[in-house]
Amino acid sequence: MQSIRLKVMKDVVRDLHEAEIAFDDAISAVATLSAALPQARIRAKVAATVGQGVIDSVLQACSLIGQARAKLVDTHNQLSDVKDQLKIVAAGGGYEKPLESTFLTAVRTEDIAA
Known part of the structure; x- marks a missing residue:
């Protein structure tokens, strides 16, 4: 029974890891879009009042993904x-x-040095 549970757990962990990566990719993609929109407005010489709703929506989308x-x-x-x-x-x-192990090692090193 334990070996079955271990295999199922590993499958779930794999799926969880893939979902975590997908969310990180989504945050990155929306951040890229968020950065591109004001630059596009500037390059196109469009007034700042035009398209504010677009910026509001993409920033809200990023917040919701977060x-x-x-x-x-x-x-x-x-x-x-x-x-x-x-x-x-x-x-x-x-x-x-x-990054997690590096961060924890750095924190432990700082604690020792302090």
Whole structure:
């Protein structure tokens, strides 16, 4: 039973990781669009009053994607709790988290130096 649960957990973690990447890609794409819109207005020599609704909409879209991403992070944490409740022992999700480990190492180093 444990091996079945471990395989299912790994499948879910893979899907979660792919969803996290998709949200990060979406944030990047909307940020690129957000940056391009005012530059397009300037290059086209259009008054700032034209298209304000467009900028408002794209910024709201970015905010909503950020909120959805935060819910995905909540999901990540809740799945970790489920793993613990089911007593599934795993060495990790199958992918590296280099920034997280680098950040934690930097924080520990700063704590030691202080």
